[in-house]
């Protein structure tokens with residue numbers, strides 16, 4: 001085994017150890033935030049599949065989908081699935097894929113599960129993947145799903161990005177007139193879900209992050225590297241830079257390219273061939289672009305789309 005292999009396997013073992021802590025956890029022992037009783041992986045999968053017709057309970061309960069060891073505000077486990085390096089092949093890069101940051105964006109969860117089904121069959125060791133199919137289980141599983149988490153915080157405004165303290169709160173007040181859907185929280189990383197995500201990024205050290213959202217029908221890129229011109233039918237378009245977003249934190253502060261996939265509809269899944277087409281384009285972009293050449297700190301810059309911001313953020 002080469003030195004690189006050993007390094008990757010070392011990371012994998014570290015991750016497995018963290019996961020095993022979770023698997024052995026006594027309910028309630030690692031509850032986040034509210035102190036509510038924690039919920040088992042089995043129960044979590046039952047609830048997710050009960051909410052999303054396009055997510056099969058058995059996919060969620062499949063081998064390899066495990067509790068990360070972190071819990072949402074209301075005690076739901078944050079599930080992860082790792083596709084580790086395969087023996088004899090050093091992965092080109094580590095890639096993190098995240099769905100369900102916003103609980104009312106159903107398709108962003110379903111597409112991640114769909115992509116995991118593809119990798120279940122085709123994982124070749126080309127990349128080392130970690131998937132977080134549902135970052136915000138509390139938002140999804142409310143009777144009426146919400147964008148925000150169990151404490152009413154927009155997780156994609158709560159990341160510890162530059163200028164959060166200076167303008168995070170005032171942008172919320174001025175730009176969206178205190179719309180509760182975009183509440184950034186009392187301070188960066190105030191929520192267990194964002195603590196989990198920052199910790200995962202620090203431990204896994206991904207070379208690229210793919211985050212799925214809806215319903216803007218575009219691909220956005222933050223951080224270094226050449227953006228993908230399109231994923232499936234989704235074309236490249238700059239959405240805008242807000243304090244506390246994952247793109248702002250991981251892309252601009254940590255220097256990791258962040259692809260934001262904005263699907264066209266929250267409640268309607270793309271067709272299967274479109275999901276496969278997006279996947280193929282994504283893998284092709286990863287092969288062509290990631291890891292970013294050492295020393296390349298070029299940041300893709302394009303004017304934010306005021307029209308899009310008006311349309312979506314109502315300002």
Ligand SMILES: [Zn+2]
Pocket residue numbers: 101102105212213214
């Ligand atoms: Zn979103």
